[in-house]
Amino acid sequence: MKKIINTVSGLLLTVTTSLSYAQQAANLDELLNQLEQGKIAQSEQNRLREAEFKAKLSQQDQLLTSAENTRDQQIALSNRLEQDFQNNEIKLANQSDALNKRMGELKELFGVLQQVAGDTKSKFQTSVISAQIPGRDVFMEELAKSMGSSSKLASIEEIERLWFELQREMTQSGKVAKFTTEIVLANGERKQSEVTRVGGFNLLSQGKYLEYINETGSIAELIRQPSARYLATAEQVTLAPAAITPFALDPTGGSILGLLVQAPDTQERVEQGGPVGYVILAIGLVGLLIALERFITLFIVGAKVSRQLKEKTACDNNPLGRVMLVKTQNPDIDTETLELKLSESILREVPKLSSRLTLIKIISVVAPLIGLLGTVTGMINTFQAITLFGTGDPKLMAGGISQALVTTVLGLVVAIPMVFLFTLLHTRSRNIINILQQQSAGIIAERAEAEKGA
Numbered sequence: 296m297k298k299i300i301n302t303v304s305g306l307l308l309t310v311t312t313s314l315s316y317a318q319q320a321a322n323l324d325e326l327l328n329q330l331e332q333g334k335i336a337q338s339e340q341n342r343l344r345e346a347e348f349k350a351k352l353s354q355q356d357q358l359l360t361s362a363e364n365t366r367d368q369q370i371a372l373s374n375r376l377e378q379d380f381q382n383n384e385i386k387l388a389n390q391s392d393a394l395n396k397r398m399g400e401l402k403e404l405f406g407v408l409q410q411v412a413g414d415t416k417s418k419f420q421t422s423v424i425s426a427q428i429p430g431r432d433v434f435m436e437e438l439a440k441s442m443g444s445s446s447k448l449a450s451i452e453e454i455e456r457l458w459f460e461l462q463r464e465m466t467q468s469g470k471v472a473k474f475t476t477e478i479v480l481a482n483g484e485r486k487q488s489e490v491t492r493v494g495g496f497n498l499l500s501q502g503k504y505l506e507y508i509n510e511t512g513s514i515a516e517l518i519r520q521p522s523a524r525y526l527a528t529a530e531q532v533t534l535a536p537a538a539i540t541p542f543a544l545d546p547t548g549g550s551i552l553g554l555l556v557q558a559p560d561t562q563e564r565v566e567q568g569g570p571v572g573y574v575i576l577a578i579g580l581v582g583l584l585i586a587l588e589r590f591i592t593l594f595i596v597g598a599k600v601s602r603q604l605k606e607k608t609a610c611d612n613n614p615l616g617r618v619m620l621v622k623t624q625n626p627d628i629d630t631e632t633l634e635l636k637l638s639e640s641i642l643r644e645v646p647k648l649s650s651r652l653t654l655i656k657i658i659s660v661v662a663p664l665i666g667l668l669g670t671v672t673g674m675i676n677t678f679q680a681i682t683l684f685g686t687g688d689p690k691l692m693a694g695g696i697s698q699a700l701v702t703t704v705l706g707l708v709v710a711i712p713m714v715f716l717f718t719l720l721h722t723r724s725r726n727i728i729n730i731l732q733q734q735s736a737g738i739i740a741e742r743a744e745a746e747k748g749a
Contacts, residue, residue: 405442408449412439412457419460420509421548424467424495427474429512431460468495471532478505479515490514491533496544497552502530504556506549519556568701571669575662575702579709582658585651586716593723596648600727604734614644618731622738630743637735644731648724652717659713666706673699 416435419425425432438453449457472492478500479485491499498505503526504517520526521543531540545552565572599613609619618640625636677696 405448408454408457409439409442411461412436412442415457415461415464419464421507422464422495423492423498423507423548424464425509425512426476426490426498426507426514427472427492428463428467432509434460464495470494476514479513481516481518493532493542493544496546496548497529499529499533502526502533504529504552506552517552517556521552521555522560525555564701565705567697568669568705569672569698571665571672571698571702572705575665575669575705575709578658578662578665579705579713582655582709582713582716586655586713586720589651589655589720590716590723593648593720593727597723597727600730604730614648614727614731615734617644618735619738622742630739630746633742634735634739637738641728641731641735645728648727649721652720652724655713655717655720659710659717662709662713663706666703666710669702669706670699673697673702 412435416432416439419432419435434456438449438457442449470492471494473489474492475487475489477485478488478490488500490505493499498507498514500516503520505514506517507514525543528540528542532542559567565576568575596613600615603610603613603615603619609623610616611620618637621636621640622633625633628636673696676698
């Protein structure tokens with residue numbers, strides 16, 4: 296192949312030289328002479344190339360022979376290694392069979408130990424006891440890996456420590472212990488504080504619940520604490536751990552507590568109602584203020600009327616006194632005229648006694664209707680979320696449903712007390728009016744008897 300390439304190169308060089316000479320020659324004789332000289336030079340060059348190729352031919356044979364020898368050596372080495380590998384596999388299988396026969400029931404025992412170590416590692420990682428006694432999960436993980444990745448058998452010391460850690464976990468889960476460590480506060484600050492551990496259930500510090508973060512091995516204060524009734528018991532346990540104290544513990548180690556702190560409080564419930572909820576509360580507040588003003592007014596008026604009933608002298612600072620003054624101011628009029636004047640006086644007092652009670656009744660009726668409006672609005676938002684995102688994620692529908700239910704609840708919460716307040720105030724108002732009518736009837740009867748006697 297190399298010889299053919301050299302021959303082609305020589306021919307190309309000859310043609311190129313001939314063309315060059317043709318361009319430089321002045322006539323045919325000169326051109327012929329130039330071509331003759333070029334042919335002689337080309338022949339000499341080809342001869343040198345052939346000599347060089349023949350000289351390297353023996354060297355190429357030596358390289359080929361050396362490569363073949365190397366190949367044969369590597370093939371022999373590969374065959375020998377393959378045979379050794381097969382022999383080693385046979386020996387390994389024989390040794391494994393012998394090991395299994397000698398281990399017998401111990402193999403099952405170590406398998407159970409490995410499984411227990413793996414399960415216990417997960418338990419220790421999330422246990423609040425690890426906040427006080429760290430590093431136990433590391434030992435369990437190393438023991439499980441060493442027994443699973445190789446044929447290494449657990450030593451007596453490792454088995455004893457596994458039993459000891461299990462026993463210590465059970466013992467500590469029934470104790471209330473105190474220890475000092477660094478905790479992360481809700482604002483991100485770190486400080487050394489005394490922590491109270493209630494068995495394997497909860498961590499407390501200064502009357503607040505803590506959580507154990509197993510990824511970092513740190514203890515952090517819950518950003519959001521449960522309701523006050525749980526914090527009160529937590530503070531009692533912190534102050535007097537040796538005494539018998541009612542305490543709300545979390546048997547799941549934090550799962551129930553995490554759900555409990557996510558429950559919205561009263562303010563957040565109201566905020567879920569949105570603008571409609573605020574309107575209902577505003578109306579309820581107005582109704583409550585009116586009811587309070589009416590209750591105070593009717594209470595004062597009722598007290599004055601009661602005092603007036605015990606006195607014979609009429610005073611104009613109460614409705615009954617003003618009705619009785621009609622008799623005093625008109626001593627000579629006939630019974631029918633007196634009756635009309637008393638009726639007129641009572642009619643003047645009735646609007647004062649029943650003032651704004653109708654507004655309370657209206658609020659008791661309107662509040663549920665506004666709550667129903669919020670319910671319809673919330674359901675519209677829910678159906679819009681279903682239209683856009685489907686029903687795959689219930690959280691997308693929770694906002695609309697919350698608004699629908701909260702506004703309904705707020706409407707009922709406002710309406711029910713308003714009904715009771717209206718009934719109470721209306722009854723007190725009617726009682727005072729009845730007293731006025733009774734006294735008016737008595738005055739008329741007394742005047743009629745006087746007229747008949749005369």
